[in-house]
Amino acid sequence: MRLELHRIFVRKLAFGAKTGVADGVLTIDKKELLSLVAEDERLGKNIDADLAMPGDSIRIVPVKDVVEPRWKIDGGKGQVFPGLLSDVETVGEGKTLVLTGAAVVTAGKIVRFQEGIIDMSGPGAEYTPYSQTCNVVLLLEPSDPGMDKHEYESACRGAGLKAAAYLARCCADVKADKVEAYTCANIKEAMWGHPGLPKVGYLYMLQTQGLLHDTYFYGVDVKKILPTVMSPLEAMDGAIVSGNCVSACDKNSTYVHQNNPVIAEMLRRHGRDFNFVTCIVTNENVTLADKRRSSSFATKLAAMLGLDGVIITEEGFGNPDADLVMNCWKAERLGVKTALLTDEYAGRDGASQSLADSCVEGDACVTAGNANEVIVLPPMKKVLGVLEEANVLAGGWKDSALPGVPKDSVAADGSVTVELQAITGSTSELGYTKLGAKTI
Numbered sequence: 001m002r003l004e005l006h007r008i009f010v011r012k013l014a015f016g017a018k019t020g021v022a023d024g025v026l027t028i029d030k031k032e033l034l035s036l037v038a039e040d041e042r043l044g045k046n047i048d049a050d051l052a053m054p055g056d057s058i059r060i061v062p063v064k065d066v067v068e069p070r071w072k073i074d075g076g077k078g079q080v081f082p083g084l085l086s087d088v089e090t091v092g093e094g095k096t097l098v099l100t101g102a103a104v105v106t107a108g109k110i111v112r113f114q115e116g117i118i119d120m121s122g123p124g125a126e127y128t129p130y131s132q133t134c135n136v137v138l139l140l141e142p143s144d145p146g147m148d149k150h151e152y153e154s155a156c157r158g159a160g161l162k163a164a165a166y167l168a169r170c171c172a173d174v175k176a177d178k179v180e181a182y183t184c185a186n187i188k189e190a191m192w193g194h195p196g197l198p199k200v201g202y203l204y205m206l207q208t209q210g211l212l213h214d215t216y217f218y219g220v221d222v223k224k225i226l227p228t229v230m231s232p233l234e235a236m237d238g239a240i241v242s243g244n245c246v247s248a249c250d251k252n253s254t255y256v257h258q259n260n261p262v263i264a265e266m267l268r269r270h271g272r273d274f275n276f277v278t279c280i281v282t283n284e285n286v287t288l289a290d291k292r293r294s295s296s297f298a299t300k301l302a303a304m305l306g307l308d309g310v311i312i313t314e315e316g317f318g319n320p321d322a323d324l325v326m327n328c329w330k331a332e333r334l335g336v337k338t339a340l341l342t343d344e345y346a347g348r349d350g351a352s353q354s355l356a357d358s359c360v361e362g363d364a365c366v367t368a369g370n371a372n373e374v375i376v377l378p379p380m381k382k383v384l385g386v387l388e389e390a391n392v393l394a395g396g397w398k399d400s401a402l403p404g405v406p407k408d409s410v411a412a413d414g415s416v417t418v419e420l421q422a423i424t425g426s427t428s429e430l431g432y433t434k435l436g437a438k439t440i
Contacts, residue, residue: 001405002183003233004095006073006176010102011311013051013134016103019170023422026102028136036166037138042155044141044229050384052105052120052135053404057381057411059124059416060137062115062389063424064106064153065242066093066130066255069099083219085161092184092233097168097176103133103255104167106160107385110141110153113394116248116424117377117416124377127426130255143204144420153212157243182267182343184231187278191306194275196302197204198308201277202266203298203327204233207244207252207315208283214243214251215315217281227282227298229305232263235279239248245317247394249371249420249427250343252315256425256432277305282327283365284320295326302336309337314429317345343368343427346420368428369435371395371421374405379414387414395421 002355008021016027030049037047052058070080074095079086105118118130125131138159142152185193206215208223215222217230217240230239240257263279270276282298285291302310310331314324323341328338344354344367359378388410396409396418409418420426420435427435 001093001231002181003097003109003237005098005180006040006095007098007100007180008180009177010099010134010175012124013053013102013136013203015051019167021099021174023372024344025159026099026134028167030306031164033163036162037159040155040158042143042147042151042397043159044143046141048139050137050139052137052384054132054134056120058120058384059380060105060107060118060384061385061387062107062112062385062393064108064110064115064156065160066253067104067164068255068422069102069104069164069167070238070258071097071165071172073097073172080158080165081161081207081241083238084241085165086214088218090234091237091239096237099168099171101134102167103130103135104164105135105137107137108156108425109389110387111150111245112157112389112392114245114247115393115420116251117391117422118424119141119377119380122378123375124423126285126434127375127420127423129425135330135424136163136167136406139385143255144232149170149212153243153245157241158240158396159376161241176357182233184230184233187305190277191277194271197275197337199277199306200266200274200312201302202262202279202280203302203312204279205280205284205312205320205323205327206240207246207320209286209319212245213316216243217242222281222283223285225283227280227294227301229280230281230300232267232279235260235263240360247371248424249395250316250429252428252430253423256430258430259432261431262311266311273367277307284314284316284323289304294328298327299330299336302331303334307336309339311339311341317343325357325359326360329359329361336365339366341366341368341429341431343429345372345375346369346370348372348374368379368431368433369420369426371419371427374418375418377416377419390416390418390422393418393422395396
C-alpha cells in the first residue's frame, strides 16, 4: 500500500463569500457550511458555526469531537470516512488532501458529563492539543429536545464528518505545501523484511463499551467485530472514527485517530529499530466473556504472526483497564513482549491506585498523566457553547462540600476549576498530549 498525504498548511480562518484556501488562510462560506450540516433533520434550526484561533481568549464547551479536514484527490476508489460518509472501500492508498492546522470541533450537550473543554489561551491551552489548531466550531442542538441520545450523537458525528470533508473538498484544486508518502508491505513481505530486527505490532484498543461509548471501523461499531488486522495507513486515512461520549481527557477524537502518534513513530522507526509488521484492531468490552474472547483472539493473532512484541494502547479508564491488562498478560504468556500506554486516575494527591487492574507482566508502561489533577482556568472573553456545562462535566462539580475546592466548578467571574479529566485530550492514551512522566 502507498499513501500520499498532500498537506496544505492552514494558519488562519475567516468567513467569506466562498470556501477555499490561499496563502495559509482558510476562508469559509458560513451559509453554505451550515446549509450542508442542516440537511440532517435531526439537528435544530439554531445550529451555528464560529471560529477559534490559537491565542484567542475563547473557551469552547461542551466539546464532543474534533475532526481534521480531509478529502481524497486522486479519483480512485475509496473516500474519506468510509462506511459513514462514503462507500465502504478500503482506504490507506492513493492521495489524500489534508488541511493541516485546521480542525472541525463539534460542540453540544449530548451526554453532558462526558463532553469537554477547549481553551484557546491561558493555562488550560497548555493541556489540550486543540488549542494549537485553527478550529471551525459547530454549535449543535437536537431538533427535538426529547430525541434519543444515540440519534443525536449520530447527527453530531455526521455533522463533524460532513463539515471536515466539505472544507477539504473545496480546496482540492490547490497545490499542496508538502507531500508525504508512506508505504506498507503486505503481511507476507513484511514477515520476511528487515532480517535481524524484532517483529513488532501495534495492538490498537478501541472504546466500545456501549452507553454511547462507541468507535467505528469502516462504519461498523467495533463492539460487533472480532479483533482483526489493519494496515497502519488505513488508520491514517480515516478508517477509524470516534463516536464516543467518554471523559474528555482520554477520549480519542477522530482527529487523533487520523494523526495517531504511535503509528507515526512506529513508521518512523520501521526498518531501523524494528520491523513494524501490522496493526491489530481490538475492542473494549463490558462482560467478562467478551473481554476474554477479544483478548484471546487479539493476542492469538499476534502470536500467529510471529510478533516479538506489541505496543498496546487503550481508551478510557476503569473498566477498560481490565481489557488492557488482560491483553498484556495473555500476550506475554504467548511469548510476545508488551509495552503499555495509558493514563492514570490516581486521585488529586496522586496517591491512589492508578489503574483498576494490574499484572506482574505489565512492567513496561508509559503514562500520559494523572487525570485527577486540579487546574484553575481563568475567565475568557468569549465562550462558544454553554459555560455552565462545566459544572456537570466529568472532572467538574456542582454543590461540592469537599474541602479546598470551590462549591461549583464555574465561578461568578467565569473562571472554572476542574480536574484535567474535563479538558479535551489532556491525558490522551495515544500520547497526543504534552503530558507525560519519567521514572526517577
